Amino acid sequence: MIDKKKQITVAIDGxxxxxxxxxxxxxxxxxxxxxxxxxLLVFGNNELLEGIEKQKIDSSRYVFYKNSLxxxxxxxxxxxxxxxxNSSMAQAIQSVMNKEADAVVSNGGTGPxxxxxxxxxxxxxxxxxxLAARMPTGPxxxxxxxDLGANAETQEKDLLGFAKLGAIAYQAQFNATNPTVxxxxxxxxxxxxxxxxxxxxELIVEDKTINFTGFIEANSIFRGNVxxxxxxxxxxxxxxKAAEGVASLFANASGIRKFFARMAxxxxxxxxxxxxxxxxxVNGIVIKSHASAGNEALAVAMVEAARxxxxxxxxxxxxxxx
Amino acid sequence: MIDKKKQITVAIDGxxxxxxxxxxxxxxxxxxxxxxxxxLLVFGNNELLEGIEKQKIDSSRYVFYKNSLxxxxxxxxxxxxxxxxNSSMAQAIQSVMNKEADAVVSNGGTGPxxxxxxxxxxxxxxxxxxLAARMPTGPxxxxxxxDLGANAETQEKDLLGFAKLGAIAYQAQFNATNPTVxxxxxxxxxxxxxxxxxxxxELIVEDKTINFTGFIEANSIFRGNVxxxxxxxxxxxxxxKAAEGVASLFANASGIRKFFARMAxxxxxxxxxxxxxxxxxVNGIVIKSHASAGNEALAVAMVEAARxxxxxxxxxxxxxxx
Numbered sequence: 326m327i328d329k330k331k332q333i334t335v336a337i338d339g340x341x342x343x344x345x346x347x348x349x350x351x352x353x354x355x356x357x358x359x360x361x362x363x364x365l366l367v368f369g370n371n372e373l374l375e376g377i378e379k380q381k382i383d384s385s386r387y388v389f390y391k392n393s394l395x396x397x398x399x400x401x402x403x404x405x406x407x408x409x410x411n412s413s414m415a416q417a418i419q420s421v422m423n424k425e426a427d428a429v430v431s432n433g434g435t436g437p438x439x440x441x442x443x444x445x446x447x448x449x450x451x452x453x454x455x456l457a458a459r460m461p462t463g464p465x466x467x468x469x470x471x472d473l474g475a476n477a478e479t480q481e482k483d484l485l486g487f488a489k490l491g492a493i494a495y496q497a498q499f500n501a502t503n504p505t506v507x508x509x510x511x512x513x514x515x516x517x518x519x520x521x522x523x524x525x526x527e528l529i530v531e532d533k534t535i536n537f538t539g540f541i542e543a544n545s546i547f548r549g550n551v552x553x554x555x556x557x558x559x560x561x562x563x564x565x566k567a568a569e570g571v572a573s574l575f576a577n578a579s580g581i582r583k584f585f586a587r588m589a590x591x592x593x594x595x596x597x598x599x600x601x602x603x604x605x606x607v608n609g610i611v612i613k614s615h616a617s618a619g620n621e622a623l624a625v626a627m628v629e630a631a632r633x634x635x636x637x638x639x640x641x642x643x644x645x646x647x
Numbered sequence: 648m649i650d651k652k653k654q655i656t657v658a659i660d661g662x663x664x665x666x667x668x669x670x671x672x673x674x675x676x677x678x679x680x681x682x683x684x685x686x687l688l689v690f691g692n693n694e695l696l697e698g699i700e701k702q703k704i705d706s707s708r709y710v711f712y713k714n715s716l717x718x719x720x721x722x723x724x725x726x727x728x729x730x731x732x733n734s735s736m737a738q739a740i741q742s743v744m745n746k747e748a749d750a751v752v753s754n755g756g757t758g759p760x761x762x763x764x765x766x767x768x769x770x771x772x773x774x775x776x777x778l779a780a781r782m783p784t785g786p787x788x789x790x791x792x793x794d795l796g797a798n799a800e801t802q803e804k805d806l807l808g809f810a811k812l813g814a815i816a817y818q819a820q821f822n823a824t825n826p827t828v829x830x831x832x833x834x835x836x837x838x839x840x841x842x843x844x845x846x847x848x849e850l851i852v853e854d855k856t857i858n859f860t861g862f863i864e865a866n867s868i869f870r871g872n873v874x875x876x877x878x879x880x881x882x883x884x885x886x887x888k889a890a891e892g893v894a895s896l897f898a899n900a901s902g903i904r905k906f907f908a909r910m911a912x913x914x915x916x917x918x919x920x921x922x923x924x925x926x927x928x929v930n931g932i933v934i935k936s937h938a939s940a941g942n943e944a945l946a947v948a949m950v951e952a953a954r955x956x957x958x959x960x961x962x963x964x965x966x967x968x969x
Contacts, residue, residue: 398836399834399836399838399839401838474833477833477839477840477841477842478841478842509885511796511799511880511881511884511885512721514720514721516721516723517721517799518799518881519799519800519881520799520800522881542885542888543884543885543886543887543888543889543892544888544889544891544892544895545892546889546892547892547893547896548892556885558833559833559840559841559844559882560881560882560885562833562865563831563833563864563865563878563882563885563886564865564885564886564889565865565889566864566865566866567865567866567868567886567887567889567890568889568890568892568893569866570865570866570867570868570869570870570890571869571890571893571894572893573866574869
């Protein structure tokens with residue numbers, strides 16, 4: 326839980342998402358109302374500033390930095406590193422580097438975010454950074470799954486790294502010891518899967534710091550059998566989106582079915598409650614929100630940033646690897 | 648639609664699934680009741696035969712072949728090719744090779760099934776065989792997705808092959824011309840995904856026989872934007888299981904929620920209606936059922952086998968590649 330006395334400063338990239346400035350403003354209101362100790366640094370354009378002022382958000386709760394350079398969702402690494410080093414996303418990340426903010430939230434593209442976070446904050450482990458998010462598994466429980474798309478190519482050494490990063494993050498956020506770790510695969514039997522998966526299993530089994538329970542299938546992601554689920558970034562991203570696709574078949578039912586769908590959904594399965602994945606493996610807290618996140622969902626990502634800011638995640642990673 | 652006059656013979660591996668012989672018998676009753684022109688060749692043990700006789704299934708509708716050698720779900724290729732060449736699964740496949748049956752259905756392991764099908768029936772295209780299944784997208788519509796797990800490793804040439812196999816199968820089963828084909832990826836923008844995906848895209852774009860529409864994300868699998876969805880076998884399998892996992896969170900609600908979940912589910916989204924994937928790329932119709940399929944679901948796989956038997960799928964593949 327967040328210590329509501331200690332002030333937390335979260336930087337917001339105000340230009341990243343698909344839904345425009347209204348969502349950023351709505352999310353700010355939600356997050357500030359929920360957490361009286363939260364302070365925001367907002368990087369965005371004039372339009373956003375005018376919107377915030379019009380909505381009469383308490384000006385002692387935020388600092389606004391004018392920046393109208395938006396990074397396109399699919400900007401290439403080359404473009405990011407030449408054209409967008411002064412973008413709203415870049416400056417928001419830099420505020421973490423300069424210790425002006427405790428964490429940064431962006432709903433911009435994954436590629437640019439990973440690229441800029443590595444550039445400004447630097448890696449703090451020998452492994453590729455990975456995106457990790459909570460997967461709901463029950464009324465008061467969740468698993469942590471990674472990588473959800475920070476890496477397009479993944480080798481066995483990366484999967485070993487994700488297992489270590491995930492276990493440390495789970496411990497830091499949930500105050501747990503020795504979390505269980507499983508590897509996402511097409512079957513649970515030892516011989517299943519690709520060569521990379523087979524070799525990753527061997528590396529993880531050899532590493533005695535990891536409490537490895539074996540393979541897990543994708544239909545068990547939401548069952549809570551394990552604390553940390555490790556996947557390559559390509560498969561993890563697709564598994565999560567396939568799950569969201571089915572959930573939305575129910576959520577987007579129309580007419581009377583919409584009512585039934587709401588009644589049927591387990592209380593704990595509110596998709597927007599689980600927005601916000603953390604980029605593990607860079608020296609600072611970086612939270613990626615869905616580009617399509619609405620007000621509540623983006624606010625949840627801000628809260629996720631505040632939560633991680635009050636955890637020992639960065640110290641723990643630095644201690645483990647440096 | 649099935650021509651109810653022409654007799655169709657479907658071979659059943661009676662020992663493959665997780666649910667025991669009761670499911671096989673239940674499925675036989677369903678399938679035979681639905682299709683008066685269906686005849687079954689059943690390969691199984693004494694216990695199964697006794698069960699069938701006790702249930703008084705019309706003995707003119709099936710032929711029983713005694714075989715008590717069951718292939719374990721996770722048998723290795725080496726074991727399959729040495730110990731299990733006379734198993735119930737092997738003999739059921741051989742009945743298609745010998746033209747005694749029009750198609751074969753098994754709910755045994757994917758690895759053994761692909762291995763034995765390739766051994767007895769031989770490949771009929773230059774590409775790796777792939778498992779393809781219908782994905783429900785609306786009251787009277789579905790997409791065809793492949794590969795769902797026949798291959799653990801996939802290169803760009805394989806993805807090109809899946810695109811061709813899938814398009815031909817879609818045409819044959821749905822009597823459509825020039826079906827649209829998309830490649831499953833982590834984003835829709837051209838630069839997204841792994842190197843294999845990037846190179847596969849180039850190969851598919853170059854092939855003018857394929858009506859390629861670009862990348863598709865996993866949350867769109869059930870939206871019906873495209874006729875054929877191409878994926879590597881590892882990701883396809885995991886995407887499908889992730890989707891099933893979420894669907895079962897709703898389906899397995901208890902108490903009053905169970906009622907609401909039933910009411911909320913779109914009419915067309917009955918999971919058991921979509922059991923049965925076809926192994927495309929071998930010279931005979933091979934249908935893989937879920938190992939955990941119940942009576943209705945296994946019957947649906949038998950019907951799927953009958954449906955494909957009445958299509959031109961095998962001739963079309965042979966014509967396209969030989």
